[in-house]
Amino acid sequence: MRRHFERYGLNPEKPVLHLINLNAVEHEALALLIGLSSRSTRSVRIDIARLDAVLRDAGLASSLHEALEKLDGPIVNRAEAKAELQSRWSRVTDDQGLHPTLCAWLQGASTVGLLKRVSKQSPQTAHQLLRQAHMIMGRLPAQGLTRAQLAADTLGNAHALDNGQAVATVVLAALQYGANNDKQEQPPSEEADGTPRPTERVRDIWARSGVLVNELARPALFLNLPVRTPSASLAAQGEPGYLSLRLLLRTPPVWDVADQIIYVCENPNIVSIAADRLGTACAPLVCTDGMPAAAQRVLLKQLVDSGAKLLYHGDFDWAGIHIANNVMKLYECSPWRFGAADYLQAIESAPPKDRDLEETGVAASWDPDLIEAMQSRGMAIAEEAVASLLVNDLR
Structure with a gap:
């Protein structure tokens, strides 16, 4: 009986109760209450208004609904409750x-x-x-x-x-x-080969809005980045330096890089080698140190916003291509000795070794031939292996 009212409430269009699976005792009680036939049946239909009248005449309750609430507490109309909850959520959204x-x-x-x-x-x-x-x-x-x-x-x-x-x-x-939803900032939801892109890190999302979280962790490594005021130099010329997220957001440097090429590498060793070999003669260089973290992301965006043109190089392995896809997309980089022809050239000068690339590859968004070349040769080439070629470009 409660289920009827929970489902339909006091809807006058549902005036009949249909009770099923009655045992003999339950049928006899109903028969005595409303005058049913004494012949026991497993189901029965009862007019609710008739039962209401019987209960009123007996002085027990004004209605069946009231009687059920007196026995077992309030009856919640599920349909009404669901509609009310949906309405409240609609008001929220x-x-x-x-x-x-x-x-x-x-x-x-x-x-x-x-x-x-x-x-x-x-x-x-x-x-x-x-x-x-x-x-x-x-x-x-x-x-x-x-x-x-x-x-x-x-x-x-x-x-x-x-x-x-x-x-x-x-x-x-x-x-x-x-x-x-900002096309200029939108990272790809998946890589060129269809693999999902990792969820953006919390620290990076906050950093994009100028909020610092662990602001001294993973500073950005650079070499010879030009600033507009020489006295505001961020590191000794010719020496690698680090820029923390704290500094980049609180007191961002005024970059003097309009229409200049800024080279970007994946591995810190490239910065170290370039500093050792070229020193002050080295072209501006930034390191992502693997997948860019908050400080690296902020620095690269500041450079692009200041008019710099970025060239990127990384490891010739699937992780390196994955990183490059993100960097290329986010900061509109161009490849720096990072195509299929460059890979094949690096293979020719590399010492013999066993295949160490997994068969499942990652397509390079900037060079559709690179994945085929890497899969056919099956060998990873670390960025350090081509350091001499890269350093020559930095002269």
Whole structure:
């Protein structure tokens, strides 16, 4: 009986109860209550209005619905409750007056699922999280502000934006969604061979908005980068230097690189070799140190925004091609001795060795012939193996 009201409520268009799987005792009780035939049956249909009248006449309750609630507590109309919950979530996702990036993110297909997860299925909590995220977004982009300070100043809790916190999850999702819809900043969702691209690191997402997280970790290695004011030189000319994320965001250098070529390599050893052999005569050089982290990303973007033209070289292995695909796409780099012909030339001068490349390769976005050349020869060539050729270009 409760299930009927849970499903249909007090809908007058559903005036009949259909009870099934009755045992003899249950049938006898109903027969005595409303005058059914004494012949026992497994199912019976009962007019609800008739049962309401019997209960009123007996002074037990004003209706069957009321009687059931007296016995076992309130009856929740599931359809109405579901509709009300859907309405509350619609009001959350249609929230007006939020930061434009949040509003755009709220239209995404996966947004409601994420909001429900971080709010533990509570529309009210989700609404509060969006208001907090709106406050954070209003402070962005920052200029070298630490994440803890941003959280403390805006939300009154220095740990509110720590990894895993609900409001941090919302802000990061919105920031990443915004970046993925900005064509100039959009990283590829997959590599040229169709393999998924790794999720962008949290520290990099914050850094893109000028917020520091572990700002001294993995500084960017460089050599002879020109700045507009000589007295503001970041390292002794001819000596490798490091730029922390903290410095790049808080006091960004004024780069003097308009229309200049900046060489970019994957491995720190190339910078060391270039400094040893060329010193002050070396062309400007930046190292990604593998997949670029926050400091490297910020530096490369600053150089591109200042008018530099980037040339990139990395390891001739699948990881190196994967890194290069991302760097080439994000910073509109051109290859630097990093095509199929360059690989084959490097193979000819390399010492004999066994095949060490896996058969499953990664296509190079800048040279469709490179994957075939690497698969046919099956040998990885480290960037250091062609250091002499690279250094000659840096003269």
